[in-house]
Amino acid sequence: MNSQSVKHISELAANNRARLDPPLSGDYFGNSIHPINSEAVTAGELLQHSLGWAAWKLHEAVVKLDDREIRGFVDAWLQSPTVYLLGQFFDPYMVMMGSSPRFNMYGNEFGMGKAVALRSGYANKFGGKVSSYEGRERGSIDLEVCLPPDAMSALECDEEFMEFASVPQY
Known part of the structure; x- marks a missing residue:
């Protein structure tokens, strides 16, 4: 079996707040x-299409999540409750997106000026974990990518990826 025919799946942690009916309170x-x-999708399909096509596939999965699916998951959990363990829901061999660009991470100011960069800390980190936050500059997004060194080097050499990613100069 070659890598062109192996199916790959991306996993995401989707925010339930606005998907629930009624939505969770802002408080x-x-x-x-x-x-x-x-x-x-296969690796071959990913290589045949653009980065935007892959992002659209992720978008479709997020759009399908609704109140009925979330409540079904909760009802099933209530029938057989378990304690969440890291890796229980997310396959460590896939990319997992977390956090959100909707959180104003640069909004806190402690008297030293606006932060130059932010990181989310050590908790829940593993190879393949990507966290996204509202960026320092208006309209930008910061990505925190956790990968083994060899995978990070390969990503940095990927011209299509680097076309969309940039490092701000302060």
């Missing part, structure tokens, strides 16, 4: 996320 302090999978 709710905590996470309400649901693991979702994109449509399985």
